[in-house]
Every structure is written in C-alpha cells, then in structure tokens.
Amino acid sequence: MTKKETYHRYHIATKPAPEIEKWPPRFNVTVGRVGLAKNLIKEIFHFGLGERREVVLSRPCIYGVFSGPVGGFAPRPQECVGCLRCTTEYPDYVKVEPNPARQQLGDSYFTFNHVNTISVESLDGSIPVKGAGYRGKFGGEGWDGMWTDMSEIVRPTRDGIHGRESISTIADIGYSPAFLQFDTNGQVLGETPNSLSIPLPMLFDLSAPAFKNNIFIKGAAKAAAEVGTLIILPVDVIKRLGLTGEHIVPLLKKGDESKLDSLVDFRLVTLSEWDAQLYAAIRQTLPDALVSLQINAVSDELTEIVEAGIHVFQWVSSFHGRDPQGSFILDSIRKLHTFFVEAGIREEVTLLGSGGMIAAEHIPKALLVGLDAVALDTPLVVAVQGKFDGECESREMSRFTFPQKLTADWAAQRIINLAAAWRDQLLEISGAMGIRETRRLRGEMGRAMFMADLEAAAFEGIDGYGD
Template sequence: METRNTASGNVFKERYYRYHIDVRDASWKIRLPKKFRVKIYNNCVNIQECVQACVYNVHRVGEDSRLAEPLEELCRGCHRCTLVCPKGAICIELNPEFQKLGDSYFTPERIENLFFEAETGRIPVSGAGYGGDFAGRGFNGFWFDFSEIVRPTRDGIHGREYISTTVDLGRKPHSLVFRGSQLVSEFPRLIELPIPIILDSPLYSSSGRNLSLVLARTANKLGTLSIIEAEDYFDGLKPYIFNLMPRIRPNGMMDYPQLIKYSRIVELDYREEMISEDEMKADLRYVRELNPSIIVCARFSSVNGMVCNAEIAVRSGVDIIHIHVDDRSVKHDPDIIVDTIRRVHSHLVENRIRDEVSLVSSGGIAEAAHVPKSIILGADAVAIGLVYQIVLGCRVCYGDRHRDDCPMNVEEADIGIASQRIVNLISSWRDQLLEVLGGMGLREVRRLRGELGRAIFYRELEEKVFGDSE
C-alpha cells in the first residue's frame, strides 16, 4: 500500500485525495462474554409468548416444538419478554462474567464499546438521553462547547464539508529570518499525520514480534506512527520504518546507531528522570550527528517533574514532548492526566514557547472522547496504548495477573485481522472526533488544541451557579 504521508522532504503529490480509512468487518476468535443472561425458570408452561414478543430473536421454538435455549448473545436487555410472560418465568440478569471485565476505569461498558468499534468501525449510537453519572473527575469533569446560531458551524460528519484531522508534529521556528528575499532560517522539520493519534508501544506486556508487526502495519495503513522499543526492532519491520518511532533510553543510544540513522523520528525515553539542559542538549547532539534530519521526541513519565522537564526540553531544542502518565495512576486519580496536560500546556504558553514544540499525551485514554478532550486541554496528538491492547484481548491487569499467560496473544495467522481491528477502532474514533469538531464548528483539529475557553468545566460551573461567589 502506498504511503500517503507528506513528511518533511516529501513532495506533495499532485493528485488530491481525501484521507480515507478502509473499514472492514473484523470479528475474530476473541469475544466478550455476553452482557445479559436470560434465565427461564421452571414456571414456564411453554406458551411461547416470548417468541412472538422478542424483536431480537432471542427466544425460539426448538425442534420438539418446545421453547429452545434462548440465544443470550442477541439479548439487548429490553425486558419485553419478561413483561409478556404470564408466569413470570423469564428473568434477565447481568452476566457476572461481563461485570468482571476490566476495572473501575476501563469499565465493562467501555470495553464493550471498544469491541464494537474494533469489530465494525462504526460509531456507537443509541437512543434515549445520556444515562450515566452527571459529571465526574478527569476527562468526565468537563463538556465540550458547541456552535449555536451565530458561529459558523461545520457539517463534516456527513461529508458535506471537509474537516481536517491532520496535525503536524515537530518544531516550528519562532520567527523566519530572511536575507534580502532569501529565506535563511532552517526549514522546519515536521511530520504530518492525517490523524492526531499515534500508537504507543504495548504497555505492561512484552511485545512479541507479531504484535510489533501488527502495530507497524496498522500505522502504515493509517499513515501514522507506531512507537516501538528499540530492542524490539527486527528486520521484518524494515518495510515499515517510515511509520516507526523507535523508543530509546538516552544512555542506550550507542547500541542503535543504524536505527537512528534510518528513522525519521525517534523517541528518547527519560522516564521518571529529572533532566538538565546540558544533558539533553548532549543527547540531541549525538542523535542529530547520526541523522541530521531526524525529529526527536522526549518522553517524560514523572508527573511532578513534567512542567520543569518540558520547559528544559523546549529550551534544549527537542521537537516533540511526550507526556506520559501511567494508566494505573489515572485509574486511581483521573484528574491527574487532565491537570498534567493543562499545566504543561499553560506553562509553555505563559513562557511563549508553546508553539516551538508539539505535545503528545498518553495515559487514561479509554474512549473516543478522550482524544479531543486531551487535545482541547493542550495536546497536539494523543498516543494510545491500552485501548488497542484491549481490542486484541488484553484484560487490563497492568502486568499483574497475567504476567505469564497474557491473553493478548497474536499469532501469525491473526496479524491481518488484528491490524484491521485497530484500524477499525481508530477509524471509528476519527469519525467521533469529526462529530465533536463539527459540533464545535471547527474545520480542523489543529484549531481545537488548547481551546480551553470552549471547554465547559464542571467544577467552575458548580462554583458559578451554586457557589457563594459571583
């Protein structure tokens, strides 16, 4: 498949085409437990009212003209059969196996939605109003604004107006320098991604070769990037080098000169460290000596040192900052990811250096809305990790329960379909991003970045309406 990137150095193709993701059915061996259990008690007198009543064909008449076992996987919990049964013999229950899925953050409902998106590539749509919590913490703590009457809106969802989801990652010059009519400042090194979503390396599990291949292929199909631990790189990934973003520990850089040389982007993983400007500059110098056109991303995982590290990274000349918050921390304190992105973004804005770098955030991404929500808080793009693992079978143990028998086991034969599942998932997320952008009247996702004025914060509203202050 021809790659559609127009990265730095690539000449724009003359032919115009709209970005399009190929969605195909991708149901496979891994299935979720059924949501409902349909129990028929012995009160049943076989009058089969339920067969007539069920619009989802859960109840059937068997060969012996008696009621057959209900097809529970078709049940949607509408209760109709239980209401028509004169004996009260039918009881619909939530399947305990379903309830056990995931945890308090990756809830069974979220996992169910992720599976739906991965299998069909469609947007979850339902009737009736929203039925969940009024508001919550973290990403649930704010709503999007939208356009009404007097602001131009976009009708991108149904394809009538084009909404761009393209983002540029990389460093942009603070100003341009000319000599006469000649531009002398360096042309910015940018990577243009058609979607603001990149694939993080698998979290909490070692990535087998098959999984790396799945991710590389997916990134290639989507025209985005797949982060891969440098030690996991193998020659089979060579065709996809354009879509890879090797992650290297700064003190281990000497081991991977070839990888640095041939990649167009590299991620230096500083983890929890606090870093000084000199050290970082030295690291950058080493990388750029090997590959002058390479784009360098610095990844930080220390929440407390994030702001400080980010500023140092900008001042040392890093192109991209990757803010990573561990999903487990987000599960315990959902506010942590929201606060971290907001703090880093605001700090860089206040110091007037925000536009010199791109921000990538990861952590706590569990549903489609979290992508635009991360972006409105200040990120340019989002790296997803656990969600694609979940659609490949991960059961969210954070490396604890299934250390030796990880259910996310991608076999040779599954590579194509596994990749298609992630493609479908991201296609669905992109469509949902378009919904949000259309609703907000934005024609491109770049405009959403850091638009805090168009996020409606729950706590601020509580204070404004029910608080004492004016």
C-alpha cells in the same frame, strides 16, 4: 494533471473484522422450564394448535433469544439486548441479568462499558449510535467532569460531517519558527521548519514494557502504516521483529548509543528520559530526525531542554492516567500546556500524551486542554480482544492476554477500524463546535466546560453548596 487526479481526501479504509474469540454475552437469560411448559400447555388449551400454532409460539422477543430449535427451553443469551420484554411478560419464570463474566472485562479504570464500546468500534469502524438518553453518572472526576462546547447557529462547518466542507484532522509534530528570515538571495537564514504531519491526532504507543505480544505489536505497526500515523516501540522490539518504515518511532533509553547505527529512515525518535549524551549521538547519526522526550513531571528544566533542541514532548501517565505525583492526566496536560504558554514557547513545542485516554471523547478533550496529539496504548489491546489480567495500571507490570487465534492482519484491521471510529467521532465533536481543523482545538479552553466551574456558577447560593 487534473484536479481530480491530484485531490486526495483522507480516508481510513474500514472493513468488518468480527470477533475471533467469543466474549461472554452481556446478559444471562434464565428460563424456568417448568413454568414455560405449564404456560405452553395453558396456551395450547386456550388457543388450540393447528391454525393458531403461530399465536401459541409467538415469543416475547424479536432478537432471537427464544428462536432456537426448542425456543425458550434453550435460550440464546448472546442475542439478548436487555430490553426486558420477556421478563415483563413472564416475570414468574424468565430472568435477565447482567452477565458478571462480561462485567469483569477491563479493570476498574478501563471499565466494561469502555470495553463494550471499543468492541463495537473495532468491529467495523462505525460510531456507536444508540437510542434513549445518557445513562451514566452526572459528571465525575477526570474526563467525566468535562463537556465540550457546541455552536447553535454561527459555524464555519455548515454541514458538519455530512457536508461539503471537510474538517481537517491533521496534526503537526515538530517545530516551525514563528517566521522565516531570508538573505538577499532569497535563502532562508537561521532556523527552518522541521515537522511532520500525521492525518489524525492519534499515534500508537506500545513503548511500555507491558506490551509483549509480538503478533499484537506487528498488527499495530501495520495499522499505523495504513492509517498514516506513527507507532512508538522500544528499539529492541523494532530490531527483534524487523520492523521498518517511516511510521516506526524507536524509543531509546540511556546507554542505547550503540543501537543508533541500525536506525535509518526514522522521522521521529523518542527518548525515555533526558540524556544529553544520547541526544548528541542521535543528532549526529540522524540529523534530520525529530526527537521527542517522554516526561511525567513539569519543571523549569523543560525550557532548557527546548533550548537544547527538543521540541516534542510526550507526557506519559500510567494506564489509569496518573502521574507519579498522583495527578490525573487531564490536570497534568493543562499544567504542561500552561507551563509552555507562560514560558512563551508553546508555539515552539509539540505536546503528545499517553495513558488514561481510553475513549473517543478523550481525544478532543485532551486536545482542548492542551495536547497536539494523543498516543494510544491500552485501547489497542482491547480492540484486538486482549483481556486485562487484574488491574492494569502499571506500564511495566500490567499483563494482558490475547486471543490464541490472533493474527497480525486481523489485529491491524481491528485497530484501523478503531482509529476510523475515533476519527469520525472527533469529526462529530469538532463539527458540533464549528471547528474546521482539529489543530485549532489545541488549548481552546473556552470551548471546554468543567463541572466544578459550572456547578459553582449554577448552585452558588444554594444552602449546603460549598460547605
């Protein structure tokens, strides 16, 4: 077999998946018809028509807002990019304003800017590239108060994402002993590795009760299979929808022992809470499967659970990234990671996390503060044009409305596109750091910069700082 036949470079197959429901345009464009008519008459008198018709009809927009059959008398706001040239040229009768209906998409955490970004990413899998500089607040709480490092000169990925060396985004889930012991016959003694690899450090997590739409879930499951990752779903949903395959991760809760018989061929099973009896039953029914545990607090009990055999933990925050104690997920991950480091068993566990990670940059940041992989939830809703019904923080009570024309195939492609866009952006960030495999990002705090630290160092000694 030739190298060409065996070599496989991971690739996510994107293709355009245009919106199936019209979302409100970003801007409202209002043109005063009287003002426009007066201006037209004035210009006709000034330039004449005939061969100067082109001059009279020349419009202050290159995007087609005024290029409909009757021009500015019926503007097309969906074409507006907010350049404001029209209002600069005709300030007395043209107005461009942000569309409140667009700004209501999402909620207070998943802002409409996040929604806008995901709508670009899930459209065709491209990385949003724009001109001008950064437009937002300087820093802020949570993810916004963190920057990632870059390398000026010395870097292993010489050409970044465009070059000859690929950057691996593989994530390992499970457990590998630090070293193997062999008997005199070369047989492995003691523990053997038990892990699985996914090609990108992103899983899908639709295990929360808030996710109820069957078409959406089927689409997300299909997307998980196609990109080669995993999707966590309640066992009842899996059974109800007849979902099968190695990409499915059933979520089991206390008392679900009776449902174990129907579970075959699962590589990973998740427990919603620690239950020794259920865990023992899983070990008996699915001896080779990895078992993960959803947690939202750090306690010494975790080391005992590791000793009991659990090596995968999934930190679960609210959709706004808060745990029951009110901590933000970034801080929670750091605490969790540090806990296992200090316990001397970080290498023996895999840390996953979900909730509050809603933008491509949150993935590398979450890895830098200690996760091995991120389990995505609400971004998948937005990718398929799901709308938030009010504030959607609770994993139980949040309500989402999906497009009426939603199909599983379309939803799958949108989610595949999103995964591709986020992976490519992970490559960008990793390449900038000179990192050749994203596994190396895990807990690499030296490549993270926090606003609190930077500001303290820079503004130390300035009157009023620290008061």
